[in-house]
Amino acid sequence: MNTISAAPASTAPFTAAHQRTVVDALRAVLPEQCVLFNEEDTRPYECDGLAAYAQLPMVVVLPLNEAHVIAVLKVCRDLSVRVVPRGAGTGLSGGALPIADGIVLSTARLNKIVKVDAYARTAVVQPGVRNLAISEAVASLGLYYAPDPSSQIACTIGGNVAENSGGVHCLKYGLTVHNVMRVRVVTIEGDVIELGNAALDAPGLDLLSVFVGSEGMLGIVTEVTVKLIPKPKLARVILASFDDVVKGGNAVASVIAAGIIPAGLEMMDKTSTRMVEPFVKAGYDIDAEAILLCESDGIPEEVEEEIARMTEVLKHSGATAIAVSQDEAERLKFWSGRKNAFPAAGRISPDYYCIDGTIPRRRLAEVLQGIAQMEVKYGLRCANVFHAGDGNLHPLILFDANQEGEFHRAELFGAEILEMCVAFGGTITGEHGVGLEKINQMCVQFSRAEMDAFLSVKRAFDPLSLLNPDKAIPTLQRCAEYGKMHVKRGMLKFPDLPRF
Amino acid sequence: MNTISAAPASTAPFTAAHQRTVVDALRAVLPEQCVLFNEEDTRPYECDGLAAYAQLPMVVVLPLNEAHVIAVLKVCRDLSVRVVPRGAGTGLSGGALPIADGIVLSTARLNKIVKVDAYARTAVVQPGVRNLAISEAVASLGLYYAPDPSSQIACTIGGNVAENSGGVHCLKYGLTVHNVMRVRVVTIEGDVIELGNAALDAPGLDLLSVFVGSEGMLGIVTEVTVKLIPKPKLARVILASFDDVVKGGNAVASVIAAGIIPAGLEMMDKTSTRMVEPFVKAGYDIDAEAILLCESDGIPEEVEEEIARMTEVLKHSGATAIAVSQDEAERLKFWSGRKNAFPAAGRISPDYYCIDGTIPRRRLAEVLQGIAQMEVKYGLRCANVFHAGDGNLHPLILFDANQEGEFHRAELFGAEILEMCVAFGGTITGEHGVGLEKINQMCVQFSRAEMDAFLSVKRAFDPLSLLNPDKAIPTLQRCAEYGKMHVKRGMLKFPDLPRF
Incomplete structure (x- = not known):
């Protein structure tokens, strides 16, 4: 075992x-x-x-x-x-x-907004500036900073850079890496380097993209230049119900296949809606097996057309009920359930463990079935909340840490979900990073040669391994001890896990 | 000197x-x-x-x-x-x-299209597949591959990956790095690694982005997974004339500042239009000091609104004439002059040297004035063709290689343009790469610590420096010999160049 x-x-x-x-x-x-x-x-x-x-x-x-x-x-x-x-x-x-x-x-006290350039639509901020504080500072200019992790009231841009954070709108507007133009970094040698710049392309190796998401292993950010984008004139969201999670999963794939990139495309299963609705009163259909939230934003004509097309695709995909937000208050109400899913978990379970993996959109239904089987196997419930549009899963495993062995079972349950993601051709993290949590699963995701490439770049920046060592990239020794096979290209060489 | x-x-x-x-x-x-x-x-x-x-x-x-x-x-x-x-x-x-x-x-004979997935909107191709061949292969699906370098009939996706190629539509649709999801690479050790994957985010360091644009220094690509996007329903282009290049430059900045991201935003000066119009008959105003081409694409309502807004901005910016393409044939006619600017140079000059630098959009007028002064200094004419929307300049320096010293003067002229770009806060390459041509200017663009970071990553992949050595990243010895100062943050520590 x-x-x-x-x-x-x-x-x-x-x-x-x-x-x-x-x-x-x-x-x-x-x-x-x-x-x-x-x-x-x-x-x-x-x-x-x-x-x-x-x-x-x-x-x-x-x-x-x-x-x-x-x-x-x-x-x-x-x-x-x-x-x-x-x-x-x-x-x-x-x-x-x-x-x-x-x-x-x-970096909490490095919290100044250094400069806002409305003309170039950029802001230069120190790493301790909160994500939401950027959008608040530029709201009067009609601009905002797009990536919106659930923690955006509290999380800082420096942390966002470290984890390459996403959010419910990243399907259309991208992750942190797509919205950061330049970082100023202190290396372990004490040198200050700047990676990236204001141009679309840059000469030299693209070390900005390596740095974003490097989880504090390559250097310390002291300044970040972010892109600002104009606030869309209108946003509307569709709330659709399905009597079968497979139909809901296929509807997500069909929306994308129709050539639409929604501003947000989220899915929640019945466990999630029943967990959140009594608490938030978002208007969710708690008898549906799954609900979808599909948002469109832009100029009014574009939004109307996109909402009409998405409505048609959802109906064809078997939606049993469809509601479209009629005003901004209703739009926010529809979103409130999704945005409060994590705190709502606390109402029905002493503890929860939020998993973060990705899968190809077309495998959504199979993955849901796999998770259902694991609920039985591990004797724990799981509420499924997904950034469905980009195939990013956030299953919430419910457990009680005071019950002997439950946390350990939750950990193994989470690991098995992540390894199933890899087996289906997906990845072990969508937006939360590897950190310590998923370090064993890196051994399943990557080959030894790929891991060597990561380690050699880490050593290029930090030869003594003083910066956040033993996070994100496992040593070869750890992988040998973990002992699981590297799985590639969605081939089902999925290792057996212990059964309880 | x-x-x-x-x-x-x-x-x-x-x-x-x-x-x-x-x-x-x-x-x-x-x-x-x-x-x-x-x-x-x-x-x-x-x-x-x-x-x-x-x-x-x-x-x-x-x-x-x-x-x-x-x-x-x-x-x-x-x-x-x-x-x-x-x-x-x-x-x-x-x-x-x-x-x-x-x-x-x-990589010319690695030229198979391995797989097209219309559902996921991706194609897997070998590196020797021509850029345009991808779009041709998926045209019947209503899809295309967005980056469109001028050489797209001939250039291959492997070369595009090496140079992070752009094109006239990259302002809206991005460069190669934004349109490639995964590469399969053979390292100098003979290992096969895969960088990137089909998910929006990926665990581990983002080595895909480092690899794209690494100019063949890190490994050999054997397979590329590209994004395909739906062909827009409609595209229209505005052709606007200006009696002053400064007004034209400011109009570009104003379009972007108005919150519009045109599908293309190009500028040509009078030398360029007079060079190309007799040859191509694109309908350009050869008495204008500068012309702009501003394209909008999308659904018809969106295009109409964007064309109306851009027309208004251009009028406010002092356009002396404005024409909007009335059908696809006219749109292609308006573009034909821009697309044939390089071959047209051959009609008025035995040789030309195409420069590729970027600048902040708001400095366009100053840069044009600087280039005009250099024409006098070096005794050579220059035709200016710009991807203006993203601040990417392509000055064409006209010379005759059979005249003693003219090529050398053209080289120094080009170097001075690039170093002026850095001094104005820009970069030495927008889309053509550093290669051998701009290797000296890398010394001006980057600090020693930044160059060390590049070199250490190069060594991480290729410790013996066998892969395309002495390209793209200068040795510290070369920089010492070149002897020019590193310029940072648009500060004008612009070094003197020899005068003739």
Whole structure:
């Protein structure tokens, strides 16, 4: 039976003398209040949104400017201290989990909006600026920043860059990587480099795209230039019901196949709508096996045409009921259920575990059937919420951490879902990153040669592996221990998992 | 006076015995007709579209399948032979210039369309498939492949991946990197890796984006999965005249500032229109100082609204005449002048040198003034053709290679244009790549730390530097010899250039 957890090998404890050396070196370059090391100060940094794993760091630093970041990294390099960067700590894959004898570098105080250029439609911001704060700052110009992760009230642009965050509108407007033009980065050597620029293309290797989504392993961002886009004049959303999840899944594929790129295309199963409706009162049909939310935005004529075409496709696909939002208030009401699905899970289960994998859209129905079988196998319920348009699944596995073994079963259930995604030709993360959570599944997704390519690029930036080590890219040793086969091209060489 | 040319240091000659060893090793793994080494066979490969530089290679190989590519690279690694990959040889920056004692690996015979998936809207093709052949193959499905470099009849998707090619429609539809989902690559170790996949996001580092535009320095592509998009229902183009290039430049910025992303937004100056109109009869106003072509595509209502809005912006910006294409034939006629600008240059000048830099759109007028001053300084005329919407300049420097010193002056003129682009906050390439041509200007564009980052990634893939060495990324020694300052953030630390 394979029971290897994603949990890191226990990190080395540290001596008080070593901590003192590091703290003194950091205090020599940072104001005193920017260096935290007492347990009551470091406790808030012990975990991120994947709260099942927690680890107190030796020290937390809160640099106030780029010069501080440079100074901190030089200290860390000189003393061989490992660094875990952290934005708002809302990440769901454990990417900001501290290391016992390492420091956490929080970008929370690098929170200035440096410049807004309405003419070029760009904003230059520091990494600690909250995602939503960018859109708020430019709202009066009729502009906004498109990527909208569920955590957008709290999460920061630096964290978004680290995880290549998405959101419900990324099918049409892209992920973070599609909306960031330039980053300013401090390397572990203390050099400042700029990756990307304002042009559509750039000479040299496209290191901006490598950096976005690199989960803090290549450098520390000190400035980000983001694209701003005009707010659409109108947005309307269709709420459609289906008496069969397979029909709902096929409807998603048919909308895309009809040549439509909806502004949002979400699916929820009956477990999810029944979980959320009593709480949010979004108007969902709780007798439907699945509901779809299909949004169109743009100029009014375009929206009307697209809504009409999507309505027709949904009817042909067997929708049993269709409602179209008649005004902005109703549009927001229809979305409110989807947007509150995660908090609603807390009403029916003590704990939940949000999974994040992708699949080819046409395999949606099969994947749902697979998850249903796993519910029986693991003895746990699962509510299915999907960014269906881009094939990004967010199954919520419901469990009770106080019941012996339930968390471990939930972990194995999640791992099996991700590995099924790979077996169906998909991937182990759509937008939450690999972090610590999915590090074993990287062994299933990639071949040894592909992993070597990742590791060699990591070493090119950080030869001593001081920056967020042991996250996102597994060592070959870890993969050997995990012992599962690399699966490729949707071939079903799906390994057996333990049964309970 | 700084007269360092982009020309490579003379490459080592080779002995007949060495050539025989390499040919024998290659013939042991490839059919005889796939290994060329007689001068009459290798001559066609001596240069690419930057014909000012030519160099016979020691050997040319034409693999027929991926197994051949793997075998060739293993031979090259074992014998330490350098490899220059080549698509159709239409590149304009010398990226496929051979090395005297190296081999050219042509992907011309890897030319199969492997699979078209109309449902997922993707095509899997081998690298030697021509750009236009993809669109032709899927035309009956109502789909096409968006990036449309001027050479699209001849250029191949493998070359497009190497150079991250653009085209007149890339403002709206993106460059190659935005339209490729996955590449299958053979590394210099002979490993096959796949970068990217069908999902919007992918776990691990985004090495697909690094690979696209890496100019053959990281590996050899054997398969590319491209996105296909639905052909727009309607396209119309506005042809607008201006009595002043500054007004034309400002009109471009105003269209974008109005929140419109045209399907194409091109500018030509009077030298260009007068060069092309007698030849093509596109209907251009040859008394105008500049003309703009602004295209809209989409559903008819959207096109009508966008055409109306752009017309209004252009009038406000001082257009002296405006015509809108009334049917598809007229639309193609309006475009024909722009599309034939390069061949038309041959009618008024024995030779021309096409430059490729980018600038922030708002600096267009200043850059035009700078180029006009350089025409006087270098005693050469320049016709200006721009992908204006994305700030990508294609000045055509007109010269006569048979006049002593004219080519050298044209080279220095081109270098000064590129360095002015950097000084104004732009870049040294928009879509043609760095290759050999712009390798000196890389020293002006990037800091030493940034170049180190590029070189370390290159080494991560190709530690022995066998794959297209000395292209695209200059050595630190070359930069030291070139001796120009790195310019950053549009600060005008623009170095003096020699005067004639």
